[in-house]
Amino acid sequence: MATTVSTDVSNVPIKQEAPLPTRGRRIPEHYWGYLLLAPAVAMVLALILYPVIYSGWLSFHFKHAYLPLETFVGWDNYRDLWSDTAWPFSSADGFWRSLYLGAIYGFGSTILQIILGLSAALMLNESFFGKAFMRGVALFPYMVPTVVVAILMKWILNDAYGILPYLMDSSGIGRVLWFGRDWVMVTVILISTWTFFPFVVIGTLARLQTIDPELYSAAKVDGAGALRRFWHITLPQLANVLFVVVLLRTMFMFTKFDVIWLVTGSGGIGFYTKTLPIHTYMKTFGELQVGAGAALSMMMFLMLVVFALIYFKLYKRDEHI
Template structure:
């Protein structure tokens, strides 16, 4: 007798017993609540997890945002209403962070906007180009797919440390620059280069994931459509413009939404690579929230919670906007 048959013989009665017990319980519940309300029962476990780990912390965060002091326990914290939000938005000129009471918050906002625009654009563009390339019949396609995906598997700390060693003054990049007769630079100390490099490193580290999604999208396009367009005399560009892009658009929106959320939440790569520097040039909102609430000796949980509310609401608006645009585009 084969092993699989033995296992089948043992597990079959057990599974049957389990199914019968579950069926009995569910029948009992259905008898009480009625078939119409059984749906609620099935989503209850997920709702519970969502409530405990997502909704409750969100509400708690809202409460913290409306309290002051330095005590940790909510009951010990004095209610201050919207004072923390007023502190965050206390600015003479919103375009000049130095005129704001919480200048670091506004520096974080401006840096985040710049980072998100650059990083998301780069991720979408390069992921698309890479996916298109990897979707073609090229030599060692499997190897190249692995190569592009490999950085995704690395810990953000490892990624940042590798690039820190590459970019430091006595690092690999300067060695190459000198090899070609150039002069060594302090790449991360220059305020403009620093932003470029944090975008570059994060794109390098994350684009493999989005490439994979787009690749799946490309492979789901029926080849008959390309055959039809070929019969109609379409060239490669027209294939891309009128077949690939429209059918890839829903996947593109998924990539856009996911990469946008990840970009706004970016912390780990930058924290290790530049520490938010030089100065605060690459300090994003999440780092401001972390330092205000946790890394200072006097921890301002209220201000930190208020800043995270602002971040959360901004993200929500952006995502809704994107989804709306996505829906309009697919309807068109």
């Protein structure tokens, strides 16, 4: 039985609510907005703005990590960074070399994560038996704690007792010293790629599932092959998501500390993976120079801000956003 429901409410009289009985003075409604926002603003100020400002303030001081030694040194900490320009990079031990290594690690691992993550997302977007299970498996590396990943990989790749070097050696592929000087950066990049590519899968797969299938049908009718469909439909549709994913992953990887620290540590072979976060940590907690460490972290912060601004500008120029 069909029923009709009138949606016209224009004639319904609005019942005036009686003012609540209160004892004190009343606060105008718009103050409530400020009051309700206040905790969030306070949190942002306390947790984001204050540390950045404090770090900036520290960077102009020589400060011991735990002793009450604190002297204003002006731009000295920054000058130290700037003047540390030994060349070639392989024989320097300071800021520029760490920046160089950080750029290799950050961009290298981000690019591989995008390639692997996007490929996995495209595969997982297809229909096949066991798709749900494979989607779970694809997310697995992201769920494993980083420390477990580091220990596992160190076991698997260890030249003395690791299974992979053993298999490669015994099958005649040859010996690769995964933690040797020539390979250690590649190793760290590969471990990071494996650990973090599911982030890209999650982001892109969600978007892939919302692309209208009719676009593909129409393209097929027009004779477009798989590659052209990917290039002219999938990629443009993913552009917004990829923009955010690339931005976030680059920032995350450029500031990544745990994977590198756990896999290669501070000394010995860690020389070849001493990116800016590791260098900052060593300055702060190794040499106990908090001011110099703060200067390094401020440089990292500013570089990321500049990177983000340029990235946004380029993207806007291409009118994708």
